[in-house]
Amino acid sequence: MKKFLNDPDNLLPESLHGFVRAHQNLLRVNFNPTFVFRRDAPRQSKVAIISGGGSGHEPLHAGLVGPGMLDAACPGEVFTSPTPDQMLAAAQQVDSGAGVLFIVKNYSGDVMNFEMAAEMYSGSQASVLTNDDVAVEDSTFTTGRRGVAGTLVVEKIVGAAAEQGANLDRCCALAQRVNARSASMGVALTSCTVPAAGKPTFEIAEHEIEMGVGIHGEPGKKRMPLVSADELAAQLLQPIVDALELTSSDEVLLLVNGFGATPMMELSLMFECVGRLLDGRQVTICRSLLGNYVTSLDMAGCSITVTKLDPEMRELWDAPVHTAALRWGR
């Protein structure tokens, strides 16, 4: 293992210090318990949106904290759920009294710890589970489908609604709707290496890929030989089309997401391959996102996320956002 590292036990706080140092006009960080939050929080009369999860998926979630998106993010150790005291302290810090919506990727540890935090929190709160990964049901760490890159879409759209004054009930219903209209599937070309473990999370042969991989390297649908980008795109897209029942009248957001070690040229190629397939189905890509947003440390690979947009969701996607990783509008 070759990594930039001082002490593996200090990687998380040191990297958070660095990340917040690079974005100090936008973010602050608290330690013991650990969370990253909007410098201008709490925002009066605004529902606070809080997410979190194991580290190693950066820029998710701390890179999505800021006006128009998250109020706080609670990072656990690498690939490890944050603890309830983190979410509780974050809620106490950023809630102005309008309540808190917790956005939780569906992994058993995260679900349990966010539930405990919600029980401990004395203010109004609600939780939404994201489970956009259509590759497998019931995998390592998860009962039911996993929450992956579609979580970013939920966070963006609900973050915009909260910024515009939507109340807790509306934010919660919207998050559920976006999640239900999003589907993702990923493929890994390589494993990833957790710094504290020092060796790859799983073994994979040269010329072999993991179709339907999870963002922690969990097994997917199958091991198979590497095939062309066009063929991979078809195999990634078909289960998404099926799950969303995509038809030729649909307008979608297409997110092609890198897992961390795949060059932009290859991600752009995958965007093109998926785009051609959607063209062939007369599905309109009306919004796009391309890059490394929900990563798996140094894994080579990518995921495809499709969200079926409706006019309200599209408008909220377009609303201003100012975070480290997503930034547009005023």
Added chain:
Amino acid sequence: MKKFLNDPDNLLPESLHGFVRAHQNLLRVNFNPTFVFRRDAPRQSKVAIISGGGSGHEPLHAGLVGPGMLDAACPGEVFTSPTPDQMLAAAQQVDSGAGVLFIVKNYSGDVMNFEMAAEMYSGSQASVLTNDDVAVEDSTFTTGRRGVAGTLVVEKIVGAAAEQGANLDRCCALAQRVNARSASMGVALTSCTVPAAGKPTFEIAEHEIEMGVGIHGEPGKKRMPLVSADELAAQLLQPIVDALELTSSDEVLLLVNGFGATPMMELSLMFECVGRLLDGRQVTICRSLLGNYVTSLDMAGCSITVTKLDPEMRELWDAPVHTAALRWGR
């Protein structure tokens, strides 16, 4: 080699199609000859800023095309200079009559081909060479110092000036000033694999790193064992401090740039390590950039760039920009 790929000979056009598809409100692409340009070009009375170079460094340069930055980018094949007809056609497409500034990274092939394009172009034009890499003089592909991530800083600041109406002479002088006040140095933990070659560009042992590496995997100052992130930061920063003669009164832009396969947690850690060293020297980091901007395909590693800002440069850095990779302001 495991890569997302159809035909290696078509990777460049297919990936450009995908990149422009994902950014279609912003960009257009021309083929035969190949260049990416602002959808709204040519802009009346505005000096056109054109850059380019071998592919494999994405998002540089096509990801930096848009209002406030480049008017066009000319991508060569991977790690291969674009040909003069590309720069000539781009200039003809985007020049409104106010002239063209070519920003050229200092590699012998690029320098020669941009010079030929400049000679062939009938309009007003000037060229600036970037050579911010302080690691080595006279390396593979280069006479003198190499142009690396500091090129992005030049493109941002000069792009802002051009957008505000600066004439060709002023853009050229400003580009030279920013380049002279920028210094970079990189380190590789791994090699990178050019898709058409199918094997790593160089061999490097486990636990060994290349200090001062170039962005095509060119040799740097030395091979050495991997040391702590703090020690690496110190070794990367010292030659930059020396070259810029940084003192405690200086205000700088710090860019910590990933080479493509290094997780954000590790880049954030490196930002923190360099930040602490600058703190210790009472150098103020007044602007920051952290992420994968000038990559080397799938190389693990990073570079540090420091630019000594003056008030005008800082104001131009803050000016609005709207590109795929950098976006802020109105």
